[in-house]
Amino acid sequence: MPQKSALFLAAMLLLASAGIDSTAQQLSQKLQFAVGKWQVMNNDGSLGGQVETNIVDGKLVGKVIKLRPGKPEGSICNLCSGDYKDKPMLGLTIMWDLKPSGDIWVDGIILDPDNGKQYKSKLWAVDKDHLSMRGYVGFSLFGRTSNWVRLP
DSSP states (O other): OHHHHHHHHHHHHHHHHHHHHHHHHHHHHHHGGGOEEEEEEOTTSOEEEEEEEEEETTEEEEEEEEOOTTSOTTOBOTTOOGGGTTOBSTTOEEEEEEEEETTEEEEEEEEETTTTEEEEEEEEEEETTEEEEEEESSSTTSEEEEEEEEOO
């Protein structure tokens, strides 16, 4: 009798883990829209830099892959603080800790390397080739949204 109980328990655990893997995979596929290379469009219509985003340990992160037009190639983040102080802007991680929530990414941080300030952030898809990134202080109401366009 104990062998049947152990076998039953093992079968249940296997089914449960398959369900968890399936849920995680569905969640991952659902939020994959945010992974890619993006051209940042500033609110005034000018081009910002380019950012590459990836999911690392279940969180969305982004790094600068091209500086905005007119920014010298060797620019450093001299207004940043902590670990980001005086780091090259090219290759700098500027977005981290975004967590999935339904169909969007929330509760992250975004760094503006031009002024060195960090803001709370959230990101959502407008369509498969356009994202909206909102950086804010305190509440989402007090912030700014930029548009990101997928690069080929």
